[in-house]
Amino acid sequence: MSTAREDILQRVRAAIGKQAADEPVERDYRQTPSLSEGEKIDLFIDRLHDYNAQVYRCGPGEEAATIAEALAARGKTRILIPPGFPAHLLPTGPTFVPDTQLDYREIDATEGALTAATAAIAMTGSLILTHSETEGRRALTLIPDYHLCVVYTNQLVETVPEGLRALGGRRTSPVTTIAGPSATADIEMTRVKGVHGPRVLDVIIVSV
Amino acid sequence: MSIRVGESAQAATFPKAAKKLLQNTQLRRNVRRATDTIRGKRDKVVDEMPDWQALRTAGQQIKKRTLRNLDSYLVQFEKACTAAGGKVHWARDADEANAIIIGIIQSHGQKEVIKVKTMTSDETRLNHALEAVGIEPYETDLADLIIQLGHDKPSHIVVPALHKNKSEIRQIFMDTMGLKELGHAPEDLAAAARNFLRERFLRVKVGFSGANFAVAETGSVCVVESEGNGRMCVTLPDVLITMFGVEKIVPSFDDLEVFLQLLPRSATGERMNPYNSIWTGVTPGDGPKEFHVVLLDNGRTKVLADEESRETLHCIRCAACLNACPVYRQTGGHAYGSIYSGPIGAILTPQLQGMEHSTSLPYASSLCGACYEVCPVKINIPEILIHLRRKIVESGGAALTERMGMAVAGYTLADSSRLGKAQKLVQLGRQPLDAIGLPGWSAARDLPTIPTQTFREWWKTRGAK
């Protein structure tokens, strides 16, 4: 008695016949940037604003102050952080709680999470996380209602192909791309923001 | 072997179902509004892409490449996924798939599972099978939640509840969520869903998902979504089971850069959908401790075997064809009697299910070609429809009266003097035709006045030139 695996593979082989020679795929779509650095950043901010994300800009060394500003604007005083989030970037004032494999309900009870990112895509206004030490496990940017993300301009690319290729070896870590807060259009095609993921997204862009 | 596409085997024929649905003006208004909206958004974000056609070409060729060597890619995927800590199962048909999934859930002593949208589970009727053994499936996509709570059927691939308006949805939520009061705005309804489901997300130990793409090279799986329930289901539970059709494989990780551009723009008219989750096997300390993949055949190898219609399997389930289809626009999805509706449903359902059950579907089209124009992976749906019509006729599926009529017409049109004689008969019949009309045609349309002289007769009277 053959196994399902054997059966299916046998059927596939019978269906496609002789192993066909591979043919190259024409990849004439855009894979390289066309905008200047400044235009790229402006586009990214524009797209973030489309999603109603609050955007902050600062220079290197100003991350802590800007994080403080963003949290104060939202009235947040106690925030989750990934265990490896750089301590020198944290302002004094708010309480930062490292996620040491907290219970889901504990995470649910927090005010929000602060993370870094791996890459960002200007054309789509996307953030890409590979859930490293500075980005935290996936639950961290999923359960809380607020996500504050720090992105550096040297992490920002223009197009989607560049963005995915920027992942490099981290592409087989869990990857989450985020383009705005969650949304649905299932109710009379009215786009409603905020169903399950964080309903509020703030982004700090650090120029390097 | 029991290939199943939901309940399509028991469905009424398209013309019969359509006739009934055409009377539902609320439905038709909702469908028109929804498809107009998405189509408008799609056109806008596609028009701004100078390389859209190049992306379509790449998407088509990547899918062709996949199918050309599908067995190798499946084996490659299995190897990579297993090496990363996943467990890969193979299912020949719906029953086998359901049994595997039930087995996994029962082995963990669990009685609940949170699900993120996948049409393959509707295909196999997984919920039905789970409930039969006392396992409760919880749909978590807002639309599927509406459908589940309302005991209804989906009518669109991407927006399954588009046939429902917000007051209907509000009523369903009030009836089933134990709410004493509920606002009327879409925001209120979404908030009710959020609260209702959050408790389940945080508690349930088994998650079930489909996959939009699965990468052979790395063994990675990709889920494309908007609401965040997908992330919930694939991240929070201890055990994750993911099922997808064998045609969802793409050869390399780089291929995602093409599809993650084609899909959101085609499906919801966005430059990028809110969330994409890509994961490879199991990651300690982040997400499920156990990950199972169920590779589903359920008739796909049959489609693969027909070279002329094999490209049906390119489909990435964006539903752009539904939104563009002037037939779907009039009837909505239920007329197709299958979870796969619209143009793609008209070619996929008969090929998966078996032509004898769904012979009316390939004729549910005026062959206008709007679907082909918008398909991100360039499936030539009109050509496949004609191919399937040919198969139906060749296997004796056409009505006798039609076969006879077409035989007579074919005989007549093969010779000009026969055509001339037939034209004389038509002229003779002008009064009866005027009086009685033509079945099917004359209910809403007048027939053209039969001229007293054909063109060729007139040409003869012109004399030599």
Add this chain to the structure above:
Amino acid sequence: MLISLFITCYNDTLFPGTGKSVVRVLERLGHTVEFREAQTCCGQMHYNTGYHPEAVTIMKKFVADFLDAEIVCIPSSSCVAMIRDHYPKMAKEAGLEKEVAELVPKVFEFTEFLTDKLGVTDVGATYPHSVTMHTSCHALRSLDCGDRPQRLLKAVRGLDYLELPAGDQCCGFGGTFAIKNAEVSTAMLSEKMRSVLDTGAEVCTGSDNSCLMHIGGGLTRQRGTARCVHIAEILASEEGDQ
């Protein structure tokens, strides 16, 4: 140029006026038209409905009848689409690949023949009416007609051209679809008629009498304020015509 007219089976029987108009326009422009009496049909109805062998038989006849023509001109987009899109594939089975490859480039739809082959947009016509245009799906998507018909219409003296809203929507004819799915066909027709009537035009034109017969049939049934006229008849119209 000796232009061979392929009238099409349904124009021959139901709309001979369209054929007469094509002849009038081409002769007005100084060309000679021939009509090969052996002609019948392109095979589209059989092909689209799944009756493949009959379609191949009809195709073989078309090829035999027209292979040595200099140019074949056809006042029907759907028939041209049949020949251009489907004959090459069918030719393989019939062993006529060489012949079909030779013949297909010589086949033109009437309006594209005027603009592309003859290079004219002003054909000397007068038609003092308000006119909207239904672009059939085959013209739009298979023949990629673009704005060719509109350019021809806009050069007609006295013609007031009105754009049709939702112009890319199928009218619902679809050949045997109109009978096999009559209710849906009628529903699609309703929307198309609504668009036509919303323009306020006296005349709805197009390059396919199949669509126009369907739209026109609906309009007369509804006692609508517009009538359907094939574009060839507008282009043939001269000052003094009724």
